[in-house]
Amino acid sequence: MTGTGKLLRLILRRDRFVLPAWVLGLGLLPYIYVTGFDTLFSTDQERIGYAHISAANTGFVALYGPLHGDSVGELVVWRGGFLPVMVGLAALLTVIRHTRADEEAGRTELLGATVVGRFAPLAAALTATMAAGLAMGAVVAATLIGHGLPAAGSVALGTVFAVTAGFFAGVGAVAAQISGGARGARTIAVLVLGVSYVLRMAGDVSALGDGTLGWLAWLSPLGWGHRIFPFGTDDWGPAALAVLCTILTVAGAGYLLTRRDLGGGLVAGRLGPATAAASLRSPVALAWRLHRGLLIGWTAGFAALGLIFGAVASSVVALAEDSAGVGDVFARIGGTDTVLDGYFATVAPICGVIAACYAVQAALRLRDEEQSGHAEAILSTDVSRFAWAGSHLIFALIGPAAALLAEGLMAGLLHGDVALLVNAAVVQIPAVWVLAGLAMLLIGVLPRLASLAWAAIAGCLALMMAGPLLELDQLVLDVSPFTHVPRVPAVAFTGVPLLVLTLIAAALGGAGLIALRRRDIG
Amino acid sequence: MADVIDVEGLIKRFGAVTALDGLDLRVPVGEVHGFLGPNGAGKTTTIRVLLGLMRADGGTARLLGGDPWAEATALHRRLAYVPGDVTLWPTLTGGEVIDLLGRLRGGLDRGRRDELIERFELDPRKKSRAYSKGNRQKVALVAALASDVELLILDEPTSGLDPLMEEVFREVILQEKRRGDRTVLLSSHILAEVEALCDRLTIIRAGRAVETGTLAGLRHLTRTSIRAELAGPVHGLAAIPGVHGLTTEDGRVAFDVEADALEPALRSLVAAGVRSLVSQPPSLEEIFLRHYTQDGAGARDEAGARDEAGAR
Ligand SMILES: Nc1ncnc2c1ncn2[C@@H]1O[C@H](COP(=O)(O)OP(=O)(O)OP(=O)(O)O)[C@@H](O)[C@H]1O
Ligand SMILES: [Mg+2]
Numbered sequence: 001m002t003g004t005g006k007l008l009r010l011i012l013r014r015d016r017f018v019l020p021a022w023v024l025g026l027g028l029l030p031y032i033y034v035t036g037f038d039t040l041f042s043t044d045q046e047r048i049g050y051a052h053i054s055a056a057n058t059g060f061v062a063l064y065g066p067l068h069g070d071s072v073g074e075l076v077v078w079r080g081g082f083l084p085v086m087v088g089l090a091a092l093l094t095v096i097r098h099t100r101a102d103e104e105a106g107r108t109e110l111l112g113a114t115v116v117g118r119f120a121p122l123a124a125a126l127t128a129t130m131a132a133g134l135a136m137g138a139v140v141a142a143t144l145i146g147h148g149l150p151a152a153g154s155v156a157l158g159t160v161f162a163v164t165a166g167f168f169a170g171v172g173a174v175a176a177q178i179s180g181g182a183r184g185a186r187t188i189a190v191l192v193l194g195v196s197y198v199l200r201m202a203g204d205v206s207a208l209g210d211g212t213l214g215w216l217a218w219l220s221p222l223g224w225g226h227r228i229f230p231f232g233t234d235d236w237g238p239a240a241l242a243v244l245c246t247i248l249t250v251a252g253a254g255y256l257l258t259r260r261d262l263g264g265g266l267v268a269g270r271l272g273p274a275t276a277a278a279s280l281r282s283p284v285a286l287a288w289r290l291h292r293g294l295l296i297g298w299t300a301g302f303a304a305l306g307l308i309f310g311a312v313a314s315s316v317v318a319l320a321e322d323s324a325g326v327g328d329v330f331a332r333i334g335g336t337d338t339v340l341d342g343y344f345a346t347v348a349p350i351c352g353v354i355a356a357c358y359a360v361q362a363a364l365r366l367r368d369e370e371q372s373g374h375a376e377a378i379l380s381t382d383v384s385r386f387a388w389a390g391s392h393l394i395f396a397l398i399g400p401a402a403a404l405l406a407e408g409l410m411a412g413l414l415h416g417d418v419a420l421l422v423n424a425a426v427v428q429i430p431a432v433w434v435l436a437g438l439a440m441l442l443i444g445v446l447p448r449l450a451s452l453a454w455a456a457i458a459g460c461l462a463l464m465m466a467g468p469l470l471e472l473d474q475l476v477l478d479v480s481p482f483t484h485v486p487r488v489p490a491v492a493f494t495g496v497p498l499l500v501l502t503l504i505a506a507a508l509g510g511a512g513l514i515a516l517r518r519r520d521i522g
Numbered sequence: 523m524a525d526v527i528d529v530e531g532l533i534k535r536f537g538a539v540t541a542l543d544g545l546d547l548r549v550p551v552g553e554v555h556g557f558l559g560p561n562g563a564g565k566t567t568t569i570r571v572l573l574g575l576m577r578a579d580g581g582t583a584r585l586l587g588g589d590p591w592a593e594a595t596a597l598h599r600r601l602a603y604v605p606g607d608v609t610l611w612p613t614l615t616g617g618e619v620i621d622l623l624g625r626l627r628g629g630l631d632r633g634r635r636d637e638l639i640e641r642f643e644l645d646p647r648k649k650s651r652a653y654s655k656g657n658r659q660k661v662a663l664v665a666a667l668a669s670d671v672e673l674l675i676l677d678e679p680t681s682g683l684d685p686l687m688e689e690v691f692r693e694v695i696l697q698e699k700r701r702g703d704r705t706v707l708l709s710s711h712i713l714a715e716v717e718a719l720c721d722r723l724t725i726i727r728a729g730r731a732v733e734t735g736t737l738a739g740l741r742h743l744t745r746t747s748i749r750a751e752l753a754g755p756v757h758g759l760a761a762i763p764g765v766h767g768l769t770t771e772d773g774r775v776a777f778d779v780e781a782d783a784l785e786p787a788l789r790s791l792v793a794a795g796v797r798s799l800v801s802q803p804p805s806l807e808e809i810f811l812r813h814y815t816q817d818g819a820g821a822r823d824e825a826g827a828r829d830e831a832g833a834r
Binding site for chain 2 (some may be wrong): 181270271272273275276277278281282283285286289290313372373374376377378379380381382383384508520521522
């Protein structure tokens, strides 16, 4: 453990912008929701009506989690139910970045030769991430208490954030030991997060009905957070469970660390073919090898999402029939008339944003290839920069489209109206492409800041989640390409905005490609 | 026939850092050309400009008769490159990488590929992430050497190879050399390798060529060290320009002498009567150390500094 303090300072220095960004960005959102609800409801009556219908709405419960009361605090906890997913994501990415990614880049080796203990890099990464989680929890609690919400509930919600960050930091630490590289570690850890979300969703939705599968939510670390019930029962049992499991994951990561070599993983490498298949002879063929895992994984994930959304839809229909009177608030939040259409119109853009994550991830592969020196090897052969960049860009465009299509298809098959739901899914594609184009532009013009494309996605998500609630100015909302996507099926399909978005995407991507041709590589 | 590489007054800046500061480099057809210089001298940067990966800020660079920036892809069909820091796609096997790079270059000789894999004792079935540094280097070397190209650009190709493999590398390059039509630009820090392989070499320092020529020519520029036992006292030796670091002790003399002063110096030794004589040609190390450690803008105009080197 020697040297942990020194490494910790190094991490805090390297992340001096990133850590505060996610601590404040996510930590302040509950407070923003409170102010949003304050302006949304002019009377308690309205709020209570909204709470009651929301609590029974399968779609919302699936997305955000269960809602158990009608106080402002409980509404905020529920509406912010997606935030712990983002907290977990930020935590696991931070830990992997400072352990596995550093190891891959050889920085750990460099440090390992100095007076730094074997466990120090892991300990420093975990400490930094967990401290950030605690700070975020404190921000949540302090802002809510400051706004006059009950102190116990505010602290409980802060605890949800902190323990979620802690647990997924531990998950990141374990994944970093299991896999052979940073990319593999991220895939494993994000998969755990995704499975947690789906388990939580299935358990909570089942609890609305006969509840036979309600226990599924208890298998999910995200589900524990919801079971603390801030502003309701403020139950500390699940928090203790989360802390316990965090300790177990951290101990597990420490144990695994002693069982592997620096640079190695537990998943041993197997031998492969001694010669390349005849088809491996072009940049696109290489890109296919590099992107196929991503493509298959994301498409399968989206198909699963589609199944869940489609399955949930039928219960939403039933709900719509006996809640005619309270549709007003939904109309204001979702901009739609019927609850079912509102449900799909809520779900579709979220799928769009998630697909945009895939698009940006695939596009940034280009920058990865450049930084790792692979581009140098390719570009010193008979391959032009256009061909090289295009081979990756194609997957950033086609991949998310395939994933969205799979989602729409699966939802449609279960719900019955395939054409309608495929339409709702594929209208997101041009907006997704805009973000892929933006990533390409950044790679071409500001390669060092290419990961800002992630910030753009976070911005879109924030506008989508908080924008309507805060009744933000339309000009601000218009910044996000997703604002311009017709809210099919609630609103009739229109082609013009999609065409414009596609043209914008093409312009951004084209400018990025031209800039890439003119700049130095490496 | 025009030179394969013809670089004149090349300038490349990275912000405030001037990596190349008026570099000249000329490599004719069929030559194995050594490219040397201390760390950060600009060797890799020169190669990147030649490969069209970077655009120069000034000067001219011609590669195989073309413009390396504007005609990059067309020129790349005729050359193969081994980067100094070989990184491979972790999920591809070594064999796959060799085939892929060869095909992207326009095809590779299957028999030659297999022969090289055997000579370098490389297991092509391993995933790249499992290779050691030396083995990654071998993958890039096999991919480059198995392609039928006019020009090989090798950036420290043997860093990471063990001495046995380094020997194999030398044999392979000598074999290429015998063909006579392949040109090799070899950046290296290993003097024995340069001595064994290169016809001519260019030494660069701080982005500028400080010396270029054949090894024999470079030797000529430096001093021979002489030790002799004499029958009688020697006269006038110290007065000869070009004799440095003269010590006399009990009829023994030791000094370093520049090539031009060798003849008069020996004459005065003979006049005194020579009992025994040992002469040592300048080692390559000396040549390099001189250029690496000094502001070696001119080879002959820094006698004082040279005395320092001679005292080693
Ligand atoms: N992409 C870059 N950005 C900024 N500076 C750079 C870049 N590439 C090289 N440099 C700088 O240019 C100079 C020359 O570097 P270069 O890599 O060409 O040296 P080299 O001769 O290959 O050294 P070595 O023997 O260590 O490989 C160095 O000062 C280096 O720091
Ligand atoms: Mg170099």
